[in-house]
Amino acid sequence: MKKGCKFGTHRVIEPKGILPQPAKVISNDMAIYDNEILIDVKTLNIDSASFTQIKEEAGGDEAKIKEIMMGIVKDAGKHKNPVTGSGGMLIGTVAQIGPALEGTTDLKVGDKIATLVSLSLTPLVIDEILEIRMNIDQVDIKGKAILFESGIYAKLPDDIPENLALSVLDVAGAPAQTAKLVKPGQTVLVIGGAGKSGMLCLYEAKKRAGVTGQVICLQHSDKAKDRVMDAGLADDFIVADATDAVDVLRKVEEVTGGNMCDLVINCVNIPNTEMASILATKDDGTVYFFSMATSFTKAALGAEGVGKDVTMIVGNGYTKGHAEITLQIMRESQTLRDIYESLYA
Amino acid sequence: MKKGCKFGTHRVIEPKGILPQPAKVISNDMAIYDNEILIDVKTLNIDSASFTQIKEEAGGDEAKIKEIMMGIVKDAGKHKNPVTGSGGMLIGTVAQIGPALEGTTDLKVGDKIATLVSLSLTPLVIDEILEIRMNIDQVDIKGKAILFESGIYAKLPDDIPENLALSVLDVAGAPAQTAKLVKPGQTVLVIGGAGKSGMLCLYEAKKRAGVTGQVICLQHSDKAKDRVMDAGLADDFIVADATDAVDVLRKVEEVTGGNMCDLVINCVNIPNTEMASILATKDDGTVYFFSMATSFTKAALGAEGVGKDVTMIVGNGYTKGHAEITLQIMRESQTLRDIYESLYA
Ligand SMILES: NC(=O)c1ccc[n+]([C@@H]2O[C@H](COP(=O)([O-])OP(=O)(O)OC[C@H]3O[C@@H](n4cnc5c(N)ncnc54)[C@H](OP(=O)(O)O)[C@@H]3O)[C@@H](O)[C@H]2O)c1
Numbered sequence: 001m002k003k004g005c006k007f008g009t010h011r012v013i014e015p016k017g018i019l020p021q022p023a024k025v026i027s028n029d030m031a032i033y034d035n036e037i038l039i040d041v042k043t044l045n046i047d048s049a050s051f052t053q054i055k056e057e058a059g060g061d062e063a064k065i066k067e068i069m070m071g072i073v074k075d076a077g078k079h080k081n082p083v084t085g086s087g088g089m090l091i092g093t094v095a096q097i098g099p100a101l102e103g104t105t106d107l108k109v110g111d112k113i114a115t116l117v118s119l120s121l122t123p124l125v126i127d128e129i130l131e132i133r134m135n136i137d138q139v140d141i142k143g144k145a146i147l148f149e150s151g152i153y154a155k156l157p158d159d160i161p162e163n164l165a166l167s168v169l170d171v172a173g174a175p176a177q178t179a180k181l182v183k184p185g186q187t188v189l190v191i192g193g194a195g196k197s198g199m200l201c202l203y204e205a206k207k208r209a210g211v212t213g214q215v216i217c218l219q220h221s222d223k224a225k226d227r228v229m230d231a232g233l234a235d236d237f238i239v240a241d242a243t244d245a246v247d248v249l250r251k252v253e254e255v256t257g258g259n260m261c262d263l264v265i266n267c268v269n270i271p272n273t274e275m276a277s278i279l280a281t282k283d284d285g286t287v288y289f290f291s292m293a294t295s296f297t298k299a300a301l302g303a304e305g306v307g308k309d310v311t312m313i314v315g316n317g318y319t320k321g322h323a324e325i326t327l328q329i330m331r332e333s334q335t336l337r338d339i340y341e342s343l344y345a
Numbered sequence: 346m347k348k349g350c351k352f353g354t355h356r357v358i359e360p361k362g363i364l365p366q367p368a369k370v371i372s373n374d375m376a377i378y379d380n381e382i383l384i385d386v387k388t389l390n391i392d393s394a395s396f397t398q399i400k401e402e403a404g405g406d407e408a409k410i411k412e413i414m415m416g417i418v419k420d421a422g423k424h425k426n427p428v429t430g431s432g433g434m435l436i437g438t439v440a441q442i443g444p445a446l447e448g449t450t451d452l453k454v455g456d457k458i459a460t461l462v463s464l465s466l467t468p469l470v471i472d473e474i475l476e477i478r479m480n481i482d483q484v485d486i487k488g489k490a491i492l493f494e495s496g497i498y499a500k501l502p503d504d505i506p507e508n509l510a511l512s513v514l515d516v517a518g519a520p521a522q523t524a525k526l527v528k529p530g531q532t533v534l535v536i537g538g539a540g541k542s543g544m545l546c547l548y549e550a551k552k553r554a555g556v557t558g559q560v561i562c563l564q565h566s567d568k569a570k571d572r573v574m575d576a577g578l579a580d581d582f583i584v585a586d587a588t589d590a591v592d593v594l595r596k597v598e599e600v601t602g603g604n605m606c607d608l609v610i611n612c613v614n615i616p617n618t619e620m621a622s623i624l625a626t627k628d629d630g631t632v633y634f635f636s637m638a639t640s641f642t643k644a645a646l647g648a649e650g651v652g653k654d655v656t657m658i659v660g661n662g663y664t665k666g667h668a669e670i671t672l673q674i675m676r677e678s679q680t681l682r683d684i685y686e687s688l689y690a
């Protein structure tokens with residue numbers, strides 16, 4: 001059995017020498033290296049920005065979506081959307097464990113796991129697409145995938161249904177980071193707060209900001225308003241288009257009495273929302289960009305352009321304990337669990 | 346005289362309603378609005394990532410560079426490089442001040458200033474390109490520009506030559522952020538540390554990390570090694586290609602005794618260096634991406650892909666006091682001033 005690199009560089013075909021995530025093409029040969037884990041894949045959870053793009057390209061047609069997805073994997077050896085650059089994650093069953101991992105992993109063959117590394121770097125074979133759950137970005141397949149030695153995963157718990165776990169684990173980085181960033185008494189805005197990552201962020205923000213804090217949800221329509229407010233996820237609800245920075249500025253000014261926000265969390269799935277996030281933040285405040293549609297230069301030059309001294313953080317999909325924190329929310333709040341079961345599972 | 350918006354939205358032609366920086370086309374009509382400042386431009390300092398791209402596109406040919414630059418301004422009303430999305434800054438003389446600014450600005454007609462907002466949002470007219478200083482990204486022009494009410498600027502000091510001030514002010518955000526981020530005893534790596542922003546970061550890092558800290562400069566050749574080490578800017582010098590993440594990892598491991606870095610500052614002017622920055626950082630450490638060639642998704646997914654819990658910061662070109670901090674370095678260190686005068690002025 002061949003010896004593999006911890007990061008999976010041995011699988012990179014083009015361009016040579018770089019890591020699997022930035023690579024254009026990786027090998028999805030399903031004969032494992034000595035430090036790899038083979039997974040029988042059950043379901044893919046496609047990243048929201050990626051799936052939105054694929055659905056648009058396919059004009060909503062299911063056969064065309066299948067074709068696009070099969071094409072991506074055929075070309076790249078992984079499901080990295082060439083337009084958005086993003087991936088998603090998967091659940092499945094451990095089928096084989098490389099001998100070099102014995103003693104270092106707590107996994108055994110037959111364990112059900114969710115991979116917590118992006119599909120944009122995961123060697124994947126799709127034999128067949130069985131079912132597409134259009135509204136929750138989930139796709140059941142017959143296929144196999146490889147987890148590298150440095151790859152992170154979570155064992156699926158018994159007390160939370162698989163599809164629900166998959167849905168929330170996909171965005172686990174966001175609530176976990178929120179938990180770290182929010183301090184008591186702060187004003188926090190979640191842009192796209194009624195979305196899948198958004199509601200988890202609102203929940204953590206409410207918990208941390210406490211009774212002296214103010215948590216605001218921003219959506220471009222009020223269709224989710226009752227759901228969010230009835231669940232007690234936010235103190236205020238703003239209806240605005242996040243691409244209209246000046247309108248967002250005006251409405252956040254209104255609802256914060258001109259004080260603006262200590263922390264703005266961007267959870268949208270569309271481009272050109274950097275400026276709204278920046279303008280909604282106080283000087284010396286923080287913007288946390290979880291959205292994969294964020295442009296680095298738009299954020300950097302945007303803040304400079306309006307002379308705004310804000311700390312802007314790139315939403316790292318991983319932070320310690322993110323899976324536990326997120327699954328715990330589903331145990332802690334029956335209200336939220338009901339919402340996520342009905343919307344995303 | 347027409348009343349303008351603080352952020353300059355009144356100048357945006359396409360797409361309507363957004364801010365001048367993300368806009369594709371803005372008006373460079375030089376009749377000012379009531380809250381604008383008109384500047385007689387002397388010199389443009391083109392952002393390094395942008396100028397590198399333009400020089401490449403022009404195959405180094407001066408006439409072709411002029412043509413590309415004139416073309417950018419003609420199409421967009423500003424010097425926003427359509428490939429890199431970035432701008433740069435300028436120096437010039439205040440020619441007219443909108444009446445709405447009276448009493449709120451300390452400027453008067455005739456003052457020499459550097460604008461500290463990006464050229465990517467600054468209405469600009471180039472009548473003629475007088476001289477291109479190829480190696481320092483500076484272009485003398487005959488032309489005019491507009492500063493918006495929210496636009497920041499620095500009055501040029503008497504004790505520092507104009508071209509030198511322009512050069513260092515262009516990258517002022519980087520050393521000012523370094524000053525805020527580095528704590529005594531920390532290990533700090535500056536990737537592209539021998540460049541214009543890099544050396545200023547090294548200088549601030551050395552000062553803040555102190556004798557118990559370790560400051561490392563990484564460059565892809567050793568041609569700047571003597572300059573950096575003789576000036577006492579770094580404790581260690583690594584020669585590696587920043588696009589080769591695995592090689593950088595290995596070399597940083599070596600020089601830090603396997604401990605890796607508390608803070609990595611990325612000051613390169615080329616793409617695909619996100620992974621090297623992430624791998625060189627300790628768990629719980631920070632990566633500060635000053636490079637405009639940074640890709641948001643490559644950073645976010647890259648960190649997740651290797652399960653690395655690092656805080657990644659988008660290099661905001663502005664932070665309070667950044668101009669003063671940077672000009673002060675030129676007063677404090679004669680060694681560095683000599684280097685910058687010979688290289689960038
Ligand atoms: N950084 C990471 O590691 C990581 C990991 C996973 C996902 N992500 C990213 O996180 C983002 C959110 O993911 P998600 O699963 O939470 O997506 P989601 O459930 O689709 O949520 C997106 C939210 O944004 C709202 N929205 C869309 N356009 C808007 C506009 N113009 N103004 C205001 N609100 C708007 C949506 O409202 P409607 O439903 O009304 O349209 C929705 O509530 C995506 O960009 C995804 O790529 C990042």
Ligand SMILES: NC(=O)c1ccc[n+]([C@@H]2O[C@H](COP(=O)([O-])OP(=O)(O)OC[C@H]3O[C@@H](n4cnc5c(N)ncnc54)[C@H](OP(=O)(O)O)[C@@H]3O)[C@@H](O)[C@H]2O)c1
Nearest residue numbers: 393394537539540541542565586587613614636637660662
């Ligand atoms: N965030 C902001 O607001 C802001 C504002 C201004 C500028 N910037 C950005 O900051 C970056 C640096 O600007 P600068 O003026 O300091 O540029 P610079 O003087 O050209 O410095 C770039 C440095 O990177 C080194 N480098 C290039 N390729 C490398 C590689 N493969 N491996 C290792 N080192 C490499 C260069 O070495 P050689 O000289 O040997 O090639 C040089 O030392 C640019 O991307 C610019 O766009 C950002």
